Amino acid sequence: MTLNMGPQHPSTHGVLRVVLKLDGETVIDLDCDIGYLHRGMEKIAENRMYTMIAPYWDRLDYIAAVSNGLVWVETVEQIMGLDVPRRAHYIRTILTELNRIASHLLWLGTHAMDIGAVTILLWAFREREEILKIFERQFGARLTCHAWRVGGMPNDAYDGFVEDCKRFVDYFPKRLDEYETVLSENRIWLGRTVGIGVISAEAAVAIGLSGPALRGSGVAWDIRKSRPYAAYAEMDFEVPLGENGDTFDRYLVRMEEMRQSRRIIKQAVENLPDGPVNAKVPKLIKPPAGDYYHSIEGPKGEIGCYLVSDGTQQPWRVRVRPPSFINLQALRQMSIGHLVADVVAIIGTLDIVLGEIDR
């Protein structure tokens, strides 16, 4: 029997169409149909100047807008050889880690809701609200922030930024403990997530997974460690690794990542250097011709930007390496053999955002 989980579906986190071939209730084949959110971002980027592209990049993975903005400006800064001051790097680190926490909170809320525990969604959104308030006070927008400019930041940290971050850092672990109390040992949660959606480390690397999906299978690859950007080279944190590659391990990995993010924010806030927040940027941004690839560790995986410049003010070609798109390719392998109700859990554990998949 063929079952269509259509584009309008409460559990597919966006407009994703999944066509399932079922034998009774077991999935024997799965096919994804994407493109419902295609907005032509990469084509738009070919006709805009480098500074104007940054606001569009927020709309890629709209939940992790700060990370998307970071990959774009860092790519341009790399090409142009700009020296961004240290304070800007630190503030970028703090806010990107806050964004990581916000994205993981949304993942937790929606994943728990798909599996049935709706209360976690509301609690996670309350935490997320505090982070979004910090973003609003700093950038002016909550979700699609247009956070960074080429060379640094538009404004320095607002008055009270350090206090707000410290306050968040203080009460956040207690909240994480609350979520873990409700979920991590709950037999129903374990029954729904242990052994579901298993992917081995070799298969994960072969597909090109990144982010928590890869680390849940035991592969120790985190771009913040292997190719540090922003201020991560100076930060002291650890990378959680799962062992089984099932949904439960990815859940534990993301929960621990939130704790490690909090650790990074705490360190960065305590050691925040003074100084300017902007590099000297030429009036017109015309990177030298050539191609360049830069990637960062976004909340969902490796967000990359492949930029081909032809020496003019507008790029020749921009290609985004969307982590969710590549992670989604693992869906088929993970779901075959499981029941229909598990497919929802597996889509949730891959943490996909259609904005990134379809661009």
Added chain:
Amino acid sequence: MLLLAAPTFIDSLLLKFFSEPTVNYVIWPFIQVGLVIVITTGWVAYATYLERKISAFMQARLGPMRVGPWGLLQPIADGIKLLTKEDFIPEDADRWIFFVAPYIAVVAAFIVMAVVPFGPDWAVITDVNIGVLFVLAVSSVGVLALILAGWSSNSKYALMGALRSSAQMVSYEVSMGMAIIGALMFARTLSLSGVVNAQASDSIWFLFYQPIGFMIFLVSGIAENNRAPFDLPEAESELVAGFHTEYSGFRWSLFFMAEYAAMVVVTAVATTLYIGGWYFPFVYRLTEAKGYHNVYVAVSVLVFLAKAGLLLYLYFWLRWTLPRFRYDQLMDLGWKWMLPAALINIVVTAIGVTVIQGLNNPAGLRTIKSLETGLGLTLSGKAIAIVFGFGNLLVTAGILSLINWRSRDFNLKKQRRQIRLVDPPKGRPAVMPVSSESPG
């Protein structure tokens, strides 16, 4: 106080127009029926309000606040909205069955309230000798409504959802029925009022004799009502449409009401059988013994509603905390955990009652006090019964573990593990942070 004198006043008024048998057997029952329907419908409507408020408080939000002070008129607003929606029937649907199915669901849920004892004397519509059997039989009719609704919707997914839902309900009804038998051994009667009287005369709740029975009954009741954490057929209905997908407006509200009424029924029956029904220790002494008969009945009704309300809170609490079971895990739980536990409960309780009767020696240890209202036990008898009740926990745990030794869910703890934290070596930085002096 005027309200409580009303029954005698109305009685004298009616006796002026009708003969006594008519008044006692025709008119008063109608009034009782009317009252019970009003109370139940009000309880159901405000159960929806309470669910929204309680779930909101658990989620750190406010719930309905706009319609009326603190949102108290929200159920009325919901009712008006549902009544004024467009009433459409899917093409090629079986019209008459489509019409009738919601009504069957509501009726099946409401009829059970006819035998539930809200209070001692006139607060039960009819005290049927086989009350428990009646309850089980009539609530099973609700399953029929589900299947009819799924069938008549003319939709493949609605039918599948309805069949899954009804399979779930039927399997948990078996364990529900089996679980009750333990309590009935102490009550020695199938009539619900008799069960409450047995608890009242002994001043003990059957909960202490039957902790496992209570748990099984409650869990099976929740699964029977398709409520979380057993609401996969209803909630995953995005995937395979639930039985009430094609219903909208008033018809859907009937299903909704039937679900909440069934919840109310399960809580009412659980209160009656296990936590003493309308009985509360000092009420009799303070009211009836002093001659305030109507006050006694009214306070007992309030006690009953409060106890049922606590169990209803448990329903909401479970729904908004626990994730959902998957369908196969659900059926697994019903047949491999609940049913064996219920059967073990019967056996152990029977052994316990036999031991009590065996030890009852008028010359030596007296365990049985009287056999008029149920199994009246002396203190030593009660002690033995409680020991058997809680010893049952160990026996059940042991046998259930044996049965489920190899099942996947039982061995989950073996499969879960902790994650490890590593610190991979830092690579060459892609971006070097410059010092904080002026850029250049």
Added chain:
Amino acid sequence: MPLVPVPKPTFAQKLKRFFMVDLLQGMAVTLGFNIGALTDKDAVAGKGIYTEQYPKVRPEVAPRFHGAPRLNMDPETHDTLCIACNLCALACPEDCIDVIPMDVEVVVAGKPRRKKVLDEFIFDTSRCMFCALCQEACPTYCLELTQDFELATYSRAGFVWNREMLEQGRETVKYKS
């Protein structure tokens, strides 16, 4: 993939499993929130109620918020600060700004000069993505994004704002609670 084994459960763990401690501890958290919703006032770090009852309670908007655009005027002379330099229109990624200048005759140091001033300023808020590039581009701090976020109108044409709307701002209907 073979599952990695874990150590056998201790007796304490077995007891916890038997008494369903894992389910009960989750329920205890929820109960704590239920009681806290009625008693606790701290919503951010505690268990209080987090909801703001908008529109009865106006939300607190940050000073840097990218809201509705406004053309600022000189506080003393009430002349517009806009010098019709067109930098905002050039900075906008979405091309939603249209600056229409006009030439006027002014007398500067006794000599008549032609000065470019602002005639009409069209801002299409339906195309705007509130990225604030225009606000950053403006050299005289004239174009500013305010804290107004309630921009709904009843027609598409209502989204296109002209100079007057930009300078005066819009009348919002206050909610009568």
